[in-house]
Each structure stands twice: as C-alpha cells, then as structure tokens.
Amino acid sequence: MGETGQVTFAMQTFERIHPVEFQRRFLSQSTRHSGREFMQFRTLQIIKGAISTAQGSATVRLGNTTVVCGIKAEVCEPDVKRPTSGYLTTNVELSPMCSARFRPGAPSDEAQVASEHIHRLSTHLIDLTHLCIESGRAAWSLSADIVCLKHDGNVLDAAVIALVAALEDLQLPRAEFDSATGMVSAERTMCSGVEVKKRLFPATFTLVDDVYVVADADDAEEQMATASLLVVINGDGKLVNVWKRGSGVISKETIEQCVQAARVRMVEIAKAIE
C-alpha cells in the first residue's frame, strides 16, 4: 500500500488485471510493452527441411509465434477441366495447443478464414502445370499443412512465410507414367524441386485501440485491435494483396505508409529465407 487510497502492485499484476490500461500506458508514450518501436517487426527465424517425413517443410519463428509447414505429395488424377494441372491445397491449423483461445473440435472460424486466404495467395506461388506427370492421367497433389505451435500474434505472416519456405524446400521424386499398366512409378533417389514463381513477402499492421498503428502485433496487442491490414508483396516488388479488416478506420495515407514499411520488411524476410 502506498499513499492513502492508492494501491501499488507489481507490473505483472497490473498487466493481468488491467490488460488494456497496461498496454495504453506504453502506447501513449510511443512505445510498446515489448520494447519495440511502432513500426518494428519481431526477429524472424526460418528453418527449412525440419520434417524429414514430408517432401518439403519449414519452421518459422516470429518472436514467440511458431508455425510449421509440411508439404506432402501424392499422385492423383488431374481435374477433367484442367488435365495438365496438379493441385496445391493449403490448410491452417490453430489447435488448442497454440493458444487457450482455441477449443478442440471443428476448426475455428479464424482458422478457416486463414486457410482460405492463404489458399488464395498460394495461386501466385507455383505454376500448377509443373505438377503434371501425364496429361489427363496423373499429376502431383500437394497438401501443405500449416500448423501453429505457439500463437503470439500475427500467425498469418508466419504462415505465408512458412508456405513459401516449404515450397522452396520441396523435393519431388521423378515420376513416370506407364501407359500399359496405368501406374506411376517414382524414383526416390532422383528428386527435383518445383520452381517457385515469385516469393511472397507479407507484412501485417494492426490498429490498436483505434489510434496507434503498430507492425507485427503480438497476442496482447491483437486482443485490443480494432482493425488489421495485411500487405503482401511479391518478388518483383508488386503488390499482391492489400486486405484490411475490422471497423477501425485506417486512413488512405496510413495505408500508403504501411505499404512503404512492407517494402522495407520485404528485404528483411528475403534475408531470412536465404
């Protein structure tokens, strides 16, 4: 107890009982509880080929957020409408393991929306005709499973980077179609990669408490978010996706500034992938 009527407690206690006020104290002083600046991203760590049983895999760490992407390849019959194309399906899993906010059972709305969004982005990554083994008969079907192990905010960025890195790590055995038997034989010793057309570089910005725009928000900041903005840039420096959700208003000028910041971030991500 301090002065009369004044209560003092440890910083951790304050954070627990008044999480919003706790964050506001930092933000109003133009800083963040993690010590980062508003436009500063967390350190990115990428480990390619982490899972030996998958044809391609990558682990991505963004601060305390960890996601793993594994790509499994199977042979299947191509779609009748696109006989020379294979498939790339993506799935994002946000299990109860990664955060207390998720319940076991059917995938949460958040996970389904993330899966769908990453699927839409994945069309920019590889040319599906490269997955063809024999036109109309056999093609590779790649299923990319993105599993979040630790959810500390900005899972979408980590998931996109993990998908790009896992596709670059992908090694497909050389497959040959035998028209006499209708069987595909794969030579595991002769593997080759699939060309990634253009890398994607995501950057997420979050409007916290309707006032402050911060880059790469962590879980505590995301809880106070009123809007979020995802900017994805491809290897050519062209914009691929600008996606703003949430009813907090981010002005046109701020969106332009965020795109500039995303270009700076692009260089950092490219360095981490190499």
Add this chain to the structure above:
Amino acid sequence: MSRPDRREASQLRALNCSLGQLNRADGSTQFSAGNTSVVSGVYGPVEAKVYEEKLDRAVVEVKFRADIGAPTTKDKWVESAVRSTFEREILAHLHPRTLVQIVIQLREGDGSVDSAAINATTLALVDAGIPLKCMITAATCAVLFDDTTVVDPTQEEIDAARSTHTFAFASGSNDRGPLYVDSRGEFTMDEYSHCYDMCTLATERVLAFMRTAIEGKVTKEAKIGAA
C-alpha cells in the same frame, strides 16, 4: 476498349432492390447489380445463446450461403469480411446480451459478390430498424490486362482481370478512410489509388440509390398508415 455489356468503365450495372420481402425476418432486402443478386435477412435483437452473449453489447453473427454447393471456407471468408465491417457500425451497446443475426443468401453470383453482400446487409439492417452509426456501401473495381480500370466487373471481367479491388466506406466519412479493403491480383500502388478513387465515387452512387429506396419505402408506409 468497350466492355462486353457496353458499359462505360466507371458505370455500375443497373441496381435494383426490394425491402422487406421476407415476412418472418425482422428486416430483409433483395439487392441486385445486373445478374449478381443477393438476399440478406436480419433477425434481431433476439436472445443470444448463454455462451456467446456479451454483457455490454449485442453479438453480431453473419451466415453466408452460396447459390450452389455445400458450404466451404470461401463462405466463411465472406462471413468474416461482412462481420468485421459491420460489427462496430451497429450500435450494439443499445441492446446488451442479445444477438443480431445476419443471413446472406447468394441467388446468383456474376462478379462483385462481396460488395453486393455488404450493400444488401446495410439495407436489411435499416429495414430491421437496427440502430446504425452510418450507412455502409461497397464497390468493386477490376484492373484488366490492358491497364483499363472498370467498375462493378462481371465474373467474365474478373476472370480476365489482373487485379480486383473491393472497398467499403462508411457514409459521410469517405475522407477518413476505408472500412474494408480487399485488393487481390498483381498491382502497383498507383493502380490501387486509382481504384480507391473510382470505388469512392461508385459507393456515393450506391448510397444515393439506397437513399431513394428507403425514402420510397417510408413514403409508402406513411401512406398506408394515413389510410
């Protein structure tokens, strides 16, 4: 280059709407832009399930059903887009511990479905008498491979587009910034800005259309009330 349906680049398709068609919903709207047609129904404020009710405000729930096929994650994506756009523009604190349910049924999808869903929902909320901060209007633009930008593209134009851009604005605050943005494809910042401006103008026209539609309904009701 002329468009397949001979529209000007900045011309919207013919807008059409009828309010209050569903008699069991608290408010509903059938909204169409050319062949794209959406029905939105609003139920609320109704009792919320115990586990989802919020002590200080109403919960907003959105369901989107496509015209054909089983529900997919695409529908979830549209639901999340609509919910995040409307969640805080509905004055939810006036109805604590209740639920406002928005059900959107796609009747025919011929491009610009996301913006049609948002426009239909605004009108359905007004029809249901749910208090709103503002009217929300949306519009879609597409940049074609020959660098022309067209407003309110059909599915045919979207399939042949290099990028598509959907913006939603709150009425009277266009200069503050967009409520919802979804730009996809491959584009530059200049193209984005151009589409932003074109969609701003388009949403103003949609808003004027909505105003006429609501005025029409109010005068009709006043006449019935007087008779």
